[in-house]
Amino acid sequence: MELPNRWLNDIVWDDHGLVPVIAQDAATGDVLMFAFMNREALALTAERGEAVYWSRSRRKLWHKGEESGHTQKVLEIRTDCDNDVVLLKIEQTGGIACHTGRKSCFFQRLGESGQWEAADPVLKDPKEIYG
Protein backbone atom coordinates (compact mmCIF):
# COMPACT_ATOMS: atom_id res chain seq x y z
CA MET A 1 0.00 0.00 0.00
CA GLU A 2 1.18 3.54 -0.78
CA LEU A 3 0.93 5.66 2.33
CA PRO A 4 1.69 9.33 2.78
CA ASN A 5 4.48 9.62 5.32
CA ARG A 6 2.86 12.11 7.65
CA TRP A 7 2.10 9.36 10.18
CA LEU A 8 5.83 8.74 10.51
CA ASN A 9 6.29 12.35 11.62
CA ASP A 10 3.87 11.71 14.47
CA ILE A 11 6.22 9.16 15.99
CA VAL A 12 8.49 10.47 18.74
CA TRP A 13 11.93 9.10 17.87
CA ASP A 14 14.53 8.77 20.62
CA ASP A 15 17.98 10.42 20.65
CA HIS A 16 19.24 7.67 18.34
CA GLY A 17 16.35 8.09 15.91
CA LEU A 18 14.77 4.85 17.09
CA VAL A 19 11.46 3.73 18.51
CA PRO A 20 10.90 0.58 20.60
CA VAL A 21 8.64 -1.99 18.96
CA ILE A 22 6.61 -4.80 20.52
CA ALA A 23 5.56 -7.65 18.22
CA GLN A 24 2.43 -9.48 19.31
CA ASP A 25 0.82 -12.55 17.79
CA ALA A 26 -2.44 -11.24 16.35
CA ALA A 27 -4.26 -14.53 16.89
CA THR A 28 -3.09 -15.66 20.35
CA GLY A 29 -2.09 -12.32 21.90
CA ASP A 30 1.32 -13.72 22.85
CA VAL A 31 4.04 -11.09 23.07
CA LEU A 32 6.69 -12.53 20.75
CA MET A 33 9.59 -10.10 20.73
CA PHE A 34 10.85 -6.60 21.36
CA ALA A 35 13.15 -4.66 19.04
CA PHE A 36 13.76 -1.22 17.58
CA MET A 37 12.98 0.54 14.32
CA ASN A 38 14.30 3.69 12.74
CA ARG A 39 12.14 5.74 10.41
CA GLU A 40 13.18 3.79 7.32
CA ALA A 41 12.46 0.45 9.01
CA LEU A 42 8.98 1.53 10.05
CA ALA A 43 8.25 2.95 6.58
CA LEU A 44 9.40 -0.33 4.99
CA THR A 45 7.37 -2.36 7.48
CA ALA A 46 4.20 -0.51 6.50
CA GLU A 47 5.01 -0.63 2.79
CA ARG A 48 5.83 -4.34 2.64
CA GLY A 49 3.47 -5.56 5.34
CA GLU A 50 6.42 -7.44 6.85
CA ALA A 51 8.43 -6.46 9.90
CA VAL A 52 11.73 -4.72 9.21
CA TYR A 53 13.68 -3.72 12.32
CA TRP A 54 16.87 -1.79 12.99
CA SER A 55 19.57 -4.02 14.41
CA ARG A 56 21.42 -1.96 17.01
CA SER A 57 24.26 -4.49 17.26
CA ARG A 58 24.81 -4.79 13.50
CA ARG A 59 23.80 -1.19 12.81
CA LYS A 60 21.70 -2.04 9.79
CA LEU A 61 18.17 -2.77 8.67
CA TRP A 62 17.07 -6.25 9.65
CA HIS A 63 14.28 -7.85 7.68
CA LYS A 64 13.08 -10.27 10.34
CA GLY A 65 13.33 -13.80 8.98
CA GLU A 66 15.94 -12.99 6.34
CA GLU A 67 18.09 -15.84 7.67
CA SER A 68 15.62 -18.06 9.51
CA GLY A 69 12.68 -17.72 7.14
CA HIS A 70 10.61 -16.71 10.17
CA THR A 71 9.19 -13.53 8.69
CA GLN A 72 6.42 -11.57 10.36
CA LYS A 73 3.34 -10.58 8.40
CA VAL A 74 2.10 -7.30 9.83
CA LEU A 75 -1.68 -7.08 10.23
CA GLU A 76 -1.87 -3.93 12.30
CA ILE A 77 0.44 -1.11 13.40
CA ARG A 78 -0.36 0.73 16.62
CA THR A 79 1.27 3.39 18.72
CA ASP A 80 0.70 4.43 22.32
CA CYS A 81 -0.63 7.58 23.96
CA ASP A 82 2.82 9.21 23.85
CA ASN A 83 3.56 8.15 20.26
CA ASP A 84 6.90 6.77 21.41
CA VAL A 85 6.33 3.01 21.28
CA VAL A 86 5.02 0.88 18.39
CA LEU A 87 2.93 -2.28 18.73
CA LEU A 88 2.71 -4.65 15.77
CA LYS A 89 0.03 -7.30 15.49
CA ILE A 90 1.53 -10.01 13.38
CA GLU A 91 1.31 -13.49 11.94
CA GLN A 92 4.55 -15.27 12.82
CA THR A 93 5.76 -17.50 9.99
CA GLY A 94 6.79 -20.92 11.34
CA GLY A 95 5.37 -20.05 14.76
CA ILE A 96 8.89 -19.21 15.97
CA ALA A 97 9.97 -15.64 16.75
CA CYS A 98 12.96 -16.36 19.00
CA HIS A 99 16.48 -17.24 17.87
CA THR A 100 16.46 -19.98 20.52
CA GLY A 101 13.80 -21.80 18.47
CA ARG A 102 10.95 -20.88 20.79
CA LYS A 103 7.61 -19.30 19.93
CA SER A 104 8.39 -16.15 21.92
CA CYS A 105 11.53 -14.45 23.18
CA PHE A 106 9.80 -14.04 26.56
CA PHE A 107 10.19 -17.64 27.65
CA GLN A 108 11.91 -17.03 30.98
CA ARG A 109 9.57 -16.81 33.95
CA LEU A 110 10.49 -15.80 37.48
CA GLY A 111 9.73 -18.82 39.61
CA GLU A 112 8.68 -19.02 43.26
CA SER A 113 12.21 -19.94 44.21
CA GLY A 114 13.45 -16.61 42.87
CA GLN A 115 15.12 -17.98 39.76
CA TRP A 116 14.44 -17.56 36.07
CA GLU A 117 12.95 -20.72 34.60
CA ALA A 118 12.53 -21.59 30.92
CA ALA A 119 8.74 -21.84 30.75
CA ASP A 120 8.26 -22.57 27.03
CA PRO A 121 9.66 -25.40 24.93
CA VAL A 122 12.16 -25.19 22.09
CA LEU A 123 10.12 -25.96 18.97
CA LYS A 124 13.02 -26.29 16.58
CA ASP A 125 16.76 -26.65 17.10
CA PRO A 126 18.45 -23.33 16.24
CA LYS A 127 21.09 -25.32 14.33
CA GLU A 128 18.34 -26.47 11.99
CA ILE A 129 16.95 -22.96 11.68
CA TYR A 130 20.21 -21.20 10.94
CA GLY A 131 22.12 -24.11 9.37
Added chain:
Amino acid sequence: MELPNRWLNDIVWDDHGLVPVIAQDAATGDVLMFAFMNREALALTAERGEAVYWSRSRRKLWHKGEESGHTQKVLEIRTDCDNDVVLLKIEQTGGIACHTGRKSCFFQRLGESGQWEAADPVLKDPKEIYG
Protein backbone atom coordinates in the same frame (compact mmCIF):
# COMPACT_ATOMS: atom_id res chain seq x y z
CA MET B 1 7.22 -13.13 49.05
CA GLU B 2 10.86 -12.97 50.10
CA LEU B 3 13.08 -13.58 47.10
CA PRO B 4 16.84 -13.73 46.93
CA ASN B 5 17.98 -10.94 44.63
CA ARG B 6 20.15 -13.00 42.35
CA TRP B 7 17.51 -12.91 39.60
CA LEU B 8 17.87 -9.11 39.53
CA ASN B 9 21.55 -9.50 38.68
CA ASP B 10 20.58 -11.50 35.61
CA ILE B 11 18.79 -8.51 34.12
CA VAL B 12 20.83 -6.48 31.64
CA TRP B 13 20.28 -2.87 32.69
CA ASP B 14 20.82 -0.09 30.15
CA ASP B 15 23.24 2.84 30.48
CA HIS B 16 20.73 4.61 32.72
CA GLY B 17 20.24 1.54 34.94
CA LEU B 18 16.81 0.90 33.44
CA VAL B 19 15.03 -1.94 31.71
CA PRO B 20 12.00 -1.56 29.39
CA VAL B 21 8.85 -3.22 30.68
CA ILE B 22 5.76 -4.39 28.80
CA ALA B 23 2.57 -4.82 30.83
CA GLN B 24 0.13 -7.33 29.39
CA ASP B 25 -3.36 -8.20 30.60
CA ALA B 26 -3.01 -11.78 31.85
CA ALA B 27 -6.59 -12.69 30.95
CA THR B 28 -7.12 -11.05 27.54
CA GLY B 29 -3.53 -10.83 26.28
CA ASP B 30 -3.97 -7.11 25.53
CA VAL B 31 -0.74 -5.14 25.69
CA LEU B 32 -1.67 -2.36 28.11
CA MET B 33 1.38 -0.17 28.51
CA PHE B 34 5.12 0.22 28.19
CA ALA B 35 7.37 1.83 30.79
CA PHE B 36 10.73 1.47 32.51
CA MET B 37 11.98 0.08 35.79
CA ASN B 38 15.21 0.46 37.66
CA ARG B 39 16.50 -2.26 39.94
CA GLU B 40 14.62 -0.97 42.97
CA ALA B 41 11.36 -0.72 41.03
CA LEU B 42 11.64 -4.30 39.80
CA ALA B 43 12.55 -5.56 43.26
CA LEU B 44 9.53 -3.75 44.75
CA THR B 45 7.27 -5.05 41.98
CA ALA B 46 8.22 -8.64 42.83
CA GLU B 47 8.01 -8.03 46.57
CA ARG B 48 4.60 -6.34 46.57
CA GLY B 49 3.06 -8.14 43.60
CA GLU B 50 2.07 -4.73 42.21
CA ALA B 51 3.76 -2.85 39.40
CA VAL B 52 6.20 -0.14 40.45
CA TYR B 53 7.87 1.68 37.58
CA TRP B 54 10.57 4.32 37.28
CA SER B 55 9.20 7.58 35.94
CA ARG B 56 11.84 9.00 33.62
CA SER B 57 10.10 12.40 33.44
CA ARG B 58 9.67 12.78 37.21
CA ARG B 59 12.85 10.87 38.03
CA LYS B 60 11.27 8.87 40.82
CA LEU B 61 9.62 5.58 41.62
CA TRP B 62 6.07 5.43 40.35
CA HIS B 63 3.68 3.01 41.98
CA LYS B 64 1.25 2.61 39.11
CA GLY B 65 -2.21 3.65 40.26
CA GLU B 66 -0.98 5.81 43.15
CA GLU B 67 -3.11 8.70 41.81
CA SER B 68 -5.71 6.97 39.66
CA GLY B 69 -6.29 3.91 41.81
CA HIS B 70 -5.58 1.84 38.70
CA THR B 71 -2.98 -0.41 40.25
CA GLN B 72 -1.63 -3.49 38.49
CA LYS B 73 -1.58 -6.84 40.25
CA VAL B 74 1.40 -8.77 38.92
CA LEU B 75 0.72 -12.46 38.25
CA GLU B 76 3.88 -13.28 36.36
CA ILE B 77 7.25 -11.69 35.62
CA ARG B 78 9.09 -12.74 32.48
CA THR B 79 12.23 -11.69 30.67
CA ASP B 80 13.37 -12.27 27.11
CA CYS B 81 16.22 -14.25 25.57
CA ASP B 82 18.63 -11.32 26.03
CA ASN B 83 17.50 -10.57 29.61
CA ASP B 84 17.08 -6.91 28.65
CA VAL B 85 13.28 -6.55 28.51
CA VAL B 86 10.69 -7.47 31.14
CA LEU B 87 7.16 -8.67 30.44
CA LEU B 88 4.58 -8.48 33.22
CA LYS B 89 1.34 -10.43 33.13
CA ILE B 90 -1.08 -8.42 35.19
CA GLU B 91 -4.62 -7.85 36.39
CA GLN B 92 -5.46 -4.22 35.66
CA THR B 93 -7.56 -2.67 38.43
CA GLY B 94 -10.49 -0.74 36.97
CA GLY B 95 -9.73 -2.13 33.51
CA ILE B 96 -7.97 1.14 32.64
CA ALA B 97 -4.21 1.35 32.17
CA CYS B 98 -3.99 4.56 30.11
CA HIS B 99 -4.07 8.11 31.47
CA THR B 100 -6.51 8.93 28.65
CA GLY B 101 -9.07 6.69 30.37
CA ARG B 102 -8.69 3.86 27.90
CA LYS B 103 -8.05 0.18 28.56
CA SER B 104 -4.67 0.26 26.86
CA CYS B 105 -2.16 2.95 25.96
CA PHE B 106 -1.92 1.38 22.48
CA PHE B 107 -5.22 2.73 21.22
CA GLN B 108 -3.93 4.44 18.06
CA ARG B 109 -4.06 2.30 14.95
CA LEU B 110 -2.58 3.15 11.57
CA GLY B 111 -5.53 3.31 9.18
CA GLU B 112 -5.71 2.57 5.48
CA SER B 113 -5.66 6.26 4.75
CA GLY B 114 -2.24 6.54 6.39
CA GLN B 115 -3.38 8.32 9.52
CA TRP B 116 -3.43 7.33 13.17
CA GLU B 117 -6.96 6.58 14.32
CA ALA B 118 -8.19 6.18 17.90
CA ALA B 119 -9.38 2.57 17.75
CA ASP B 120 -10.49 2.03 21.36
CA PRO B 121 -13.06 3.98 23.39
CA VAL B 122 -12.47 6.17 26.43
CA LEU B 123 -13.96 4.20 29.33
CA LYS B 124 -13.75 6.95 31.92
CA ASP B 125 -13.15 10.69 31.67
CA PRO B 126 -9.58 11.43 32.88
CA LYS B 127 -10.99 14.38 34.87
CA GLU B 128 -12.98 11.86 36.89
CA ILE B 129 -9.96 9.63 37.30
CA TYR B 130 -7.49 12.29 38.39
CA GLY B 131 -9.95 14.77 39.98
